[in-house]
Amino acid sequence: MQKTIITVVGRDTVGIIAKVCTYLADNRINIEDISQTIVQGYFNMIMIVDTNGSDKSTEEIRNELHRIGEEIGVDIHTQHEDIFNMMHRI
């Protein structure tokens, strides 16, 4: 099963999680793990999501999330989990 890692980094503001999660819910993307911290005014969130139930392609999800990030002034990156598995697991 394919998992996708979404990282959100940027200046903290009201409603970042709401925006991102609304998008994910609207597109039937299930959140499996989420962690979020604020370091010196900077918002930092990592989500592990399952996109298998979504009708959208990985590329569409990546582009649309990127656009949402631009709207609210944060960087949103969407990456396939394999890059992390490969680097950190033998």
Place this chain on the structure above:
Amino acid sequence: MISKYEILETNNMIAHENLDVRTITLGISLLDCISGDLEELKANIERKILHTAENLVAVGREIELNYGIPIVNKRISVTPIALVGGAACKKPEDFAEIARTLDKCAKAVGVNFIGGYSALVSKHMTRADELLIRSIPEALSTTDMVCSSVNLGSTRTGINMDAVRLMGEIMRETAYLTRYADSLGCAKLVVFCNAPDDNPFMAGAFHGVTEGDAVINVGVSGPGVVKHALESCRGSNFEILCETIKRTAFKITRVGQLVAREASEKLGVPFGIVDLSLAPTPAVGDSVADILKEIGLDQPGAPGTTAALALLNDQVKKGGVMASSYVGGLSGAFIPVSEDQGMIEAASLGALTIEKLEAMTCVCSVGLDPIAVPGDTSASTLSGIIADEMALGMINQKTTAVRLIPAYGKSVGDTVEFGGLLGRAPVMAVNTFGCERFIRRPGRIPAPIHSFKN
């Protein structure tokens, strides 16, 4: 489940430490394009490359986006053209026409270099080999993307000194014909001893005759990542130092392995090898010299440099081989004086000389590659430098390379500027005592004995 720390570490390496995949190189065999008719040969080559490499750049881009890892270069290597063009080419100008066909193909598929304008002459030259070598100045001065390489020697055959002598002249001529661009042609021309068949890095990439129809080879990078990891072990003992390099090399190589696997699957082309090289770029923070400084040298070139580099190179290999089943190419640390900001600085300060670089090439990949030397350096002196480096490779059973830029009209203290990945290079001083009588001797240096190792 992947931990938050691991995700942050990877993304930090990409965002701040220049972690990237240096190149996906698609090797293409042109042996089935051979024809006795030059026009037909050129058409066959064009058809084969355009067909095989059609999706290379798009697939590279897709992988970049999917994993969030930059892939800096997408390249093509082809069968050494001396073998492909032998039947059709009767004069050097005929070979240069093939170079222009390769250039056209590279531009059409959107890659940034095409390698394989090459001849393998470690023992003797065929007529076709010699014609190709004599066509190199024209080929490199009338194309933008073509890279040329010549294998001049090997541990099994010795060194072809006739070809070494010829290459000194060819380098000078290439420098002259591209004098309008700081002798740029020479930055795309490299000579080897023990050239590997599957090297994905330019200027020396070619698709060896032992390879299949097409193959994907990937070159990883990541000097910045190693440098950053070593910042945490200042003052530590050698065990911790080596362990840290190994662990980091493992992680970097795994990314290369992932990209290679994906590219191979998406293109329907077999995966060849991952090249474990630490390949610097002119970007700040992407430097092998900075790693050497972090290990404890004031500047590369200082006493201790060869030992530090030997250690680095060995740990990179030890960490890397665990990360990929198929390791090949050049695999080691590159020490280019034009593509590495720290090396450029060391050379400009006078800390690094050609002689010290030569010693460093005994323990790392690849060689004097590239180095700018004064434009008035004689062909025989260039050949002398080449012969020295070839001898190191031959005796030590390793790949060595020489890419010298005798920058036309420039002398020590000047700088050549190539821009982009080729960077800029300070013109380095060359020993001015002659070796003309040595270089003028015809024939070859015999293969070395493999016993009595001293």
